[in-house]
Structures are given as structure tokens and as C-alpha cells.
Amino acid sequence: PAIFVFPILMQKQHKGRSLVFPEETASSLVELTPAKPLSLDAFTLCLRFATELKGKREVILFAYRTQYFDELNVWRETDGSGNAVPELGPLANHVCLTWESLTGRTTMYVNGRSSASKIYQRGHRVRPGGKVILGQDPDNFLGDFQAEQSFVGEIFGVNMWDHVLPSVAIQLLSTGEDFSDANVLDWATVTIIPTGSVVEFQKRSLDLKPTTHALF
Numbered sequence: 001p002a003i004f005v006f007p008i009l010m011q012k013q014h015k016g017r018s019l020v021f022p023e024e025t026a027s028s029l030v031e032l033t034p035a036k037p038l039s040l041d042a043f044t045l046c047l048r049f050a051t052e053l054k055g056k057r058e059v060i061l062f063a064y065r066t067q068y069f070d071e072l073n074v075w076r077e078t079d080g081s082g083n084a085v086p087e088l089g090p091l092a093n094h095v096c097l098t099w100e101s102l103t104g105r106t107t108m109y110v111n112g113r114s115s116a117s118k119i120y121q122r123g124h125r126v127r128p129g130g131k132v133i134l135g136q137d138p139d140n141f142l143g144d145f146q147a148e149q150s151f152v153g154e155i156f157g158v159n160m161w162d163h164v165l166p167s168v169a170i171q172l173l174s175t176g177e178d179f180s181d182a183n184v185l186d187w188a189t190v191t192i193i194p195t196g197s198v199v200e201f202q203k204r205s206l207d208l209k210p211t212t213h214a215l216f
């Protein structure tokens with residue numbers, strides 16, 4: 001039986017993993033390897049983050065760039081414009097962004113509560129063949145990072161779906177409900193490639209025990 005216990009425990013541990021970006025750099029980053037190409041006419045992107053960075057500084061939370069285009073960048077807001085997460089204080093927050101090409105409807109959720117939907121990039125399609133990066137904003141495909149835009153703090157629970165989740169599902173996710181169906185980026189299984197001073201660690205999770213118990 002031990003042979004079955006191991007992978008399930010590993011998966012649970014991965015779900016609890018977390019990335020700490022300890023300092024402002026133009027080089028530390030994490031590349032995530034998606035489960036399928038990001039050829040998307042809709043998506044839901046969720047993540048949790050905590051940062052002590054304040055004020056006017058731009059803070060990149062998520063970047064997906066193809067060779068010539070910024071396909072999908074999520075920033076912490078600096079000036080009240082655009083499709084960005086407001087400054088939320090230093091404690092961890094759960095943020096989701098949904099978008100669909102058909103209507104262009106874009107909605108930001110913070111801790112399960114939605115913003116007013118906006119219309120953005122109607123008829124567009126997110127192009128495949130790029131790189132998903134945490135920690136830096138790439139100004140070209142291979143890099144060109146600015147330290148003053150880098151992420152400093154902790155990011156975890158990065159999940160992405162190729163469709164718009166209903167708001168009730170996002171509310172449940174924000175409370176820690178376990179969905180394992182994220183089909184583009186699944187934090188429990190996605191391959192992450194850290195560079196520079198990024199530290200990956202495992203959060204001790206209470207759900208390890210019931211999982212082990214259920215196997216015997």
C-alpha cells in the first residue's frame with residue numbers, strides 16, 4: 001500500500017507549497033509550466049499573495065508573455081486605472097480575475113467579493129507559445145526585467161482554468177475550499193522553475209492527516 005500513499009501525500013504537500021521573493025531584484029523569478037498551451041478565449045486566474053510593498057511602486061503579480069506581446073499581466077494597482085488589484089495591506093489576500101472573449105466581460109474578485117465587471121479585449125484570444133512568470137515583468141520574451149516592478153513577498157495557490165468559473169465557486173475558493181480541476185495551471189501539480197533568490201517551501205497543512213487516515 002505504501003506505493004499509493006506516497007504520490008497522494010506529495011500532491012497534498014505540493015498544494016501547500018509557497019514561494020517567497022525575499023528582495024527586490026531584476027533577476028529572481030519563477031517560471032510555471034502550464035498543463036496545456038495558453039490558447040484561450042476565456043480564463044479564470046486565481047492566486048494568493050502577501051506583500052509589504054506600498055504606495056506608487058508597480059508590483060507585478062503574474063505575467064504571461066509571448067514573443068511580441070504581453071498577453072496577460074496582472075499588477076497591483078498604482079494609479080486607480082486599468083485591470084489591476086488594489087493595494088490591500090500586508091496580509092495575504094485571495095485574488096481572482098475572470099475574462100471571456102465573447103463579451104469581453106472581465107471581473108476581479110478579492111477574497112471572494114467581485115468588482116464591477118468591465119469590458120476588455122472583446123473578441124481577443126490569448127496566444128499560445130509564451131512563458132508564465134512570477135516575480136518579474138518581462139519587457140521582451142527572454143527578459144528585460146526592472147527591479148522596481150519586481151514582486152517582493154509571498155505568492156501561493158496560483159491556479160488557472162480555461163473557462164470562467166461561477167462567482168459561487170470563486171467564493172468557495174477564497175475560503176480555502178479545495179478544487180483540483182484547474183486545467184491550465186494547477187498549483188498542486190504544476191512544475192515550477194525558480195531562479196535567483198526565490199525560496200520555495202511547504203506550508204504545513206492540517207489536511208495531510210485526514211488524507212493519510214483515509215487511505216488505511
Ligand SMILES: [Ca+2]
Nearest residue numbers: 137139146149
Ligand atoms: Ca517592465
